[in-house]
Amino acid sequence: MNGNPVNGSDVTGPASTGPGAAGEAPAGPSGFLKDPTPAAPATAVPAERPATAPAAIEAARGGDDLVKVTDLRVHFPVSKGALIPRKIGAVRAVDGLSFTIRRGETLGLVGESGSGKSTTGRAIARLLEPTGGTVEFDGRDITHLSSGKMRPLRRNIQMIFQDPYTSLNPRHTVGSIVAAPLKIAAELSGDGVKARVRELMELVGLSPEHLSRYPHEFSGGQRQRIGIARALATGPKLVIADEPVSALDVSVRAQVVNLLGDLQSELGLTYLFIAHDLSVVRHISDRVAVMYLGTIVEMADRAGMYEHPLHPYTHALLSAVPVPDPAKQHRRERILLRGDPPTPLNPPSGCRFHPRCWKAEEVCGTVEPQLVEIQPGHLAACHFPEERELV
Amino acid sequence: MTTQPEGDAGAAAAVAEPAHLRVNDLRVTFGTDDGEVRAVAGLSFGVQRGRTLGIVGESGSGKSAASLAIMGLQRGKRTTVSGEILLAGENLVTASAERVRRMRGQEMAMIFQDPLSSMHPYYTIGDQIIEAYRVHNDVSRKAARARAIEMLDRVGIPDPSRRVSNYPHEFSGGMRQRAMIAMALSCDPSLLIADEPTTALDVTVQAQILDLLRDLQKEFHSAIIIITHDLGVVAEISDEVLVMYAGNAIEHGSVQEIFSAPQHPYTWGLLSSITRLDRTRADRLRTVPGNPPSLIAVPPGCPFHPRCQYAELTGGLSRTVHPPLETVSPGHRVACHLAPETRTRIFREEVAPTL
Numbered sequence: 181m182n183g184n185p186v187n188g189s190d191v192t193g194p195a196s197t198g199p200g201a202a203g204e205a206p207a208g209p210s211g212f213l214k215d216p217t218p219a220a221p222a223t224a225v226p227a228e229r230p231a232t233a234p235a236a237i238e239a240a241r242g243g244d245d246l247v248k249v250t251d252l253r254v255h256f257p258v259s260k261g262a263l264i265p266r267k268i269g270a271v272r273a274v275d276g277l278s279f280t281i282r283r284g285e286t287l288g289l290v291g292e293s294g295s296g297k298s299t300t301g302r303a304i305a306r307l308l309e310p311t312g313g314t315v316e317f318d319g320r321d322i323t324h325l326s327s328g329k330m331r332p333l334r335r336n337i338q339m340i341f342q343d344p345y346t347s348l349n350p351r352h353t354v355g356s357i358v359a360a361p362l363k364i365a366a367e368l369s370g371d372g373v374k375a376r377v378r379e380l381m382e383l384v385g386l387s388p389e390h391l392s393r394y395p396h397e398f399s400g401g402q403r404q405r406i407g408i409a410r411a412l413a414t415g416p417k418l419v420i421a422d423e424p425v426s427a428l429d430v431s432v433r434a435q436v437v438n439l440l441g442d443l444q445s446e447l448g449l450t451y452l453f454i455a456h457d458l459s460v461v462r463h464i465s466d467r468v469a470v471m472y473l474g475t476i477v478e479m480a481d482r483a484g485m486y487e488h489p490l491h492p493y494t495h496a497l498l499s500a501v502p503v504p505d506p507a508k509q510h511r512r513e514r515i516l517l518r519g520d521p522p523t524p525l526n527p528p529s530g531c532r533f534h535p536r537c538w539k540a541e542e543v544c545g546t547v548e549p550q551l552v553e554i555q556p557g558h559l560a561a562c563h564f565p566e567e568r569e570l571v
Numbered sequence: 572m573t574t575q576p577e578g579d580a581g582a583a584a585a586v587a588e589p590a591h592l593r594v595n596d597l598r599v600t601f602g603t604d605d606g607e608v609r610a611v612a613g614l615s616f617g618v619q620r621g622r623t624l625g626i627v628g629e630s631g632s633g634k635s636a637a638s639l640a641i642m643g644l645q646r647g648k649r650t651t652v653s654g655e656i657l658l659a660g661e662n663l664v665t666a667s668a669e670r671v672r673r674m675r676g677q678e679m680a681m682i683f684q685d686p687l688s689s690m691h692p693y694y695t696i697g698d699q700i701i702e703a704y705r706v707h708n709d710v711s712r713k714a715a716r717a718r719a720i721e722m723l724d725r726v727g728i729p730d731p732s733r734r735v736s737n738y739p740h741e742f743s744g745g746m747r748q749r750a751m752i753a754m755a756l757s758c759d760p761s762l763l764i765a766d767e768p769t770t771a772l773d774v775t776v777q778a779q780i781l782d783l784l785r786d787l788q789k790e791f792h793s794a795i796i797i798i799t800h801d802l803g804v805v806a807e808i809s810d811e812v813l814v815m816y817a818g819n820a821i822e823h824g825s826v827q828e829i830f831s832a833p834q835h836p837y838t839w840g841l842l843s844s845i846t847r848l849d850r851t852r853a854d855r856l857r858t859v860p861g862n863p864p865s866l867i868a869v870p871p872g873c874p875f876h877p878r879c880q881y882a883e884l885t886g887g888l889s890r891t892v893h894p895p896l897e898t899v900s901p902g903h904r905v906a907c908h909l910a911p912e913t914r915t916r917i918f919r920e921e922v923a924p925t926l
Contacts, residue, residue: 292773293744399862400630429629430800431859434844438855456773459803463846463856482851500778502803503849504842506826509806516782517775520743571849 246318246418246450247281247304253312254299258525272524273299275474276313278551281418286444286451288465288482290458290497292521295471297454301420304452305337306330318417335365335414342423344403348395354381354406355391361413380409383446384439401432408439412447420452425460437464458501462486470494473532474524476551480558490554490565493533498570513570531563539564590617591794592641592762595655599633599640602649606867610636612818613654615896618811620761623788623795625809625826627802627841629863633818634798638764641796642681643671658762677707680755684767686747690739696723696750697735704757722753726783745776749783756787763788764796769804781808802845806830811902814838817864817874820896824903834905834914836879839922857925873908881917884909 254274259265274296281287291297302308304315306322314323322333338361341347348357358380362373378388384405395403404424411419421440425433437460443449455461461468462482469479470493478491489495499515517536522528528535534544543563551561599611611633618624628634639645640652643663656663658678663671683689691699700719701712708715716735723731726749739747748768755763765784769777785808788795797808805812805826812829814822814837822835833839840859846852861878864870876882876889885908888894896906907914 292775401862429863430802430841431629431844432862434846434856434858435860437846438858441854457846458774459846459848462848463852486848486851496775498848500774501848502778502781502801502807503847504802504806504830504845505849506806506830508849509803514778516778520745520776521773 244282245280246283247452248316249280249300249304249313250278250316251313252277252300252303252310252315254296254303254308255311269525272474272527274303274310275524275527277471277474277476278313279469279476279479281450281452283417283450284444284448285466286453286464288461288468289452289454289471290456290461290468291471292456292497294473294521294524296474296524297456297471298422300471301339301422301452301454304418305339305420306333307339331364335361336417338411338414338416338419340404340407340411340419340421340424343427344400344407345395345427347407348403350395353392353394354386354398357395357406358391358409358413361410365414376413377409380413383412383443384409385435399432400428401436404428404436405439408436408443412443415447416449418450418452420454422454423456424453426455426457433460440464458498470497473521473527475532475561476559477533477562478558478560479551484555484558486571488567488569490558490560490567491533491562492537492539492564492566494560495568495570496536501571503571515570531561539566588619591620591659592796593617593655593657594637594641595657597637597640597654597656598652599636599645600651601647603867608866609818609869610866611640612869614815614818614820616813616820616823618762618794618796620794621788621792622810623797623808625805625812626796626798626815627800627805627812628815629800631817631863631866632815633866634815635766636818637815638681638766638796638798641762642679642764643668643675644681673707676703676760677758678760679762679764680758680760681764681766682748682751682755682768684770686744686751686771687739689751690747692739695736695738696742697737700735700750700754700757703754707758718757719753722757723750726750726753726756726787727779728753744772745779748772748776748780752780752783752787756791756793759791760793762794762796764798766798767800768797770799770801777804784808802841803848814841817869818866819874819906820904821875821906822904823896828900828903832903832915833918834899834903834911835875835907836881836909836917837875839918840878843922843925853925873906881909881913884913 255270257267258269260268289297303310358377381388467481468485469476478494496515496517530545534540549561549563551559597614601608626634697719701715704715720731809826822838843857872891873889882889888908894906894908896904
C-alpha cells in the first residue's frame with residue numbers, strides 16, 4: 181500500500197478510508213460499522229472526526245518553524261467481539277506531543293518499537309488523521325483537512341519508507357514510479373515529466389538508462405535511491421524519512437546517509453528523520469527527540485542529547501548501544517533495563533517510564549512530568565533529571 | 572578453563588588450545604537457474620570452547636550459508652558442501668545425515684534472527700523445548716518439563732512454571748529470543764551459533780540478550796559463533812572476529828586487532844563507513860563505493876578489487892590472483908596483496924584519522 185505516498189487518498193488505504201472513517205461517529209455508542217478485525221492496533225480509525233475540518237486559518241507565513249505540532253494525539257480504538265464489536269479501549273500510540281521542526285534542519289525522532297515514532301511521522305504527513313491536537317505546516321493548520329484539500333499540499337510533504345522492497349510497486353518501471361507524483365501534480369507536460377525524471381535520477385546517483393527497468397532489477401541501496409527520487413519529484417519542503425537506512429547493508433547505508441545529507445544542503449530540505457538507530461541519528465540530526473510510549477521524554481540539540489542527556493530513559497537507551505571499539509565498550513557504564521516496554525494500550529500512570537526507572541520515587545507514579553526546558557534548548561520530562569555521560 | 576575476561580590474552584591463547592570447531596576449506600555452492608552460486612568459497616577457521624567468534628559481513632557474504640553448513644542444514648539436492656567441518660574431531664561433512672541430526676541439538680545448536688518464525692505457532696513454548704530435549708535424552712515427559720522450566724528460569728523468563736504453557740505469540744520479542752536460547756541450550760551443546768540474534772530486537776532488549784549470552788557462556792563453557800552486521804555488537808561480545816566478503820574470509824584476528832589495527836581495505840571501509848554513537852563524524856562518511864558482488868559472478872583475483880581504492884598499488888595482482896589468507900602476526904590473518912608495510916602505513920596515515 182505504500183506504493184505511492186503522493187497519491188494521498190489511496191496510500192492511506194485501509195488506515196483511514198475504510199468503513200470506519202465514515203461510519204465511526206464521534207464516540208459512537210457501539211460502532212456497528214467498525215472493521216470487525218479484533219484488536220488490530222493497525223486499524224487506524226480515528227476515534228473522533230469533526231464533521232468538517234475547521235477552515236485552516238492562513239496564519240502568518242514565514243517564521244522559522246516549518247512544522248508545529250501541538251499536543252498531538254493519535255489513538256487507535258481497540259474493539260472486542262466479532263458480532264457486536266464494542267470499544268474496549270484505545271492504543272494511545274501518540275499521546276500529547278508538542279514540538280517544532282525548523283526550516284532546513286533535521287529533527288531526529290528516536291525510540292524503541294511501539295514508542296509511536298512512525299505514527300507521529302504518518303500523522304504529520306497526514307496519512308493518518310490525528311485524534312487530537314494540531315499539526316501546522318508552513319503556518320497552516322492541516323490537522324483535519326480532507327483528502328481533497330490535502331492533495332495540493334502533499335507535494336510539500338513527502339515520505340521515504342524503510343523497506344525498499346515493499347515500498348516500490350514491482351509491476352511499474354522505475355520511470356513510471358518516479359514520474360507518478362509529477363503526473364498527479366499535473367504541472368508538467370509529458371516531455372517535461374520525462375526531463376524531470378531524468379534529472380531526479382541523476383540527482384540521486386542513478387543512471388537515467390535504468391528508467392525502463394523494474395524494481396527487482398536493483399539492489400537494496402539502489403531501490404532506496406529510487407524511493408528518494410520519488411519523494412523529491414514534486415520539490416517538497418519537508419521529507420519524512422521513516423527508518424530510511426535500517427534495511428541497508430553497512431557500506432550501502434553510508435552511501436545513502438551521505439546522499440540524504442547532500443540533498444539537504446543542495447535543495448534546502450527539512451527532514452524528520454525517524455529511526456531506532458541512535459548512531460545514525462547522531463550523524464544526521466541537528467536536534468533529537470526521544471520518544472517513549474507515545475510521549476517525548478527528552479528533546480535537545482545533537483550535542484546536548486549525546487554528550488549530557490538528562491532523562492533516565494535516554495541514559496538507558498544510549499548505554500545499551502554498543503560502540504565499535506572493544507576497549508572503550510568494555511569500560512562503558514551499562515544500564516540494564518528490566519523487562520520490555522509496556523503496552524501503549526494501558527500505559528502506566530504518572531511518568532510512563534517509572535516502572536522501569538531506577539530513580540523512581542512516589543511522585544513518579546502519580547504525577548506525569550511535563551516536558552520542560554531544563555537547560556537552554558534542552559527539554560526533559562522527568563521529575564529528577566540529571567546530567568550523565570554515557571557514550 | 573574459564574572464559575577469557577574480554578579476551579586480553581586474545582590471540583596468543585587462541586593458538587595454544589586446540590579448536591573445538593575446526594573448519595577447513597569449506598565450500599558451499601547452490602545450483603540455480605542463473606548459474607552456480609558460490610556462497611562459501613574456501614573458508615577456514617577454528618573456535619575454542621569458552622570463546623566467541625564474531626563473523627561480520629554484508630548480505631550475500633556467505634556468513635549464514637557457512638553457519639547452516641556447519642549445522643548440517645545445507646543438504647538440498649542442488650547444494651554441495653565440501654571441505655572439512657570438525658566438531659570435537661568428528662568430520663560433519665562426511666558423517667551420515669542421521670549422525671549429524673543426532674549431534675544437532677545435542678552437540679551444536681543454533682538461534683536465529685526472528686524467533687517468531689523459527690518457533691512453531693501451534694505448540695506451546697514448553698512443548699517445543701520438551702520435544703527438543705526428549706529427542707536427545709531418554710527421560711520422562713515430566714522430567715523434560717522440569718528441565719524446560721529450569722531453562723526458562725535460567726534465561727530470565729519471569730514466572731517460568733506458568734509461562735512454559737504459553738504460546739510463542741504470547742511472548743514479547745525479547746522473551747521469545749530468550750525462550751529460543753533456552754531451547755538451544757537445553758541439551759547443553761558445546762557449540763552455539765547465533766545468526767543475527769539481536770537484529771530484530773530493540774537496543775535495550777539487545778543489551779539484555781547479549782548479557783545473557785555472555786553469562787551462559789561462562790556457565791556452560793560453550794564455543795559461540797555470533798553472526799552479525801553490527802560492529803558494535805561484535806566489539807561488545809566477541810573474542811575474535813572474522814570478516815567475510817563474497818564467500819571468503821578476508822581478515823581474521825582478535826577483536827582488539829581488528830578494531831585497532833585492521834589490515835584489509837574492506838575492513839577499513841566497514842569501520843569508516845559506520846556512523847558512531849560516541850562521536851560526531853565529518854559531514855560525509857567515507858564509503859566503500861559500489862555494491863557487494865553477486866555470488867554467481869564473483870570478480871576474478873581479489874573479489875574486493877573492483878571496490879578497492881588501493882587495488883592499483885598491487886601491480887595488477889589483485890585483478891588476476893586470489894590472495895590467500897596469510898598470517899601477519901600471531902592470530903591475525905589477512906587476505907590482501909598489498910605489502911604489509913604499505914597496509915600499515917595506509918592505515919596509520921589515511922584511515923585511522925577518519926575513524
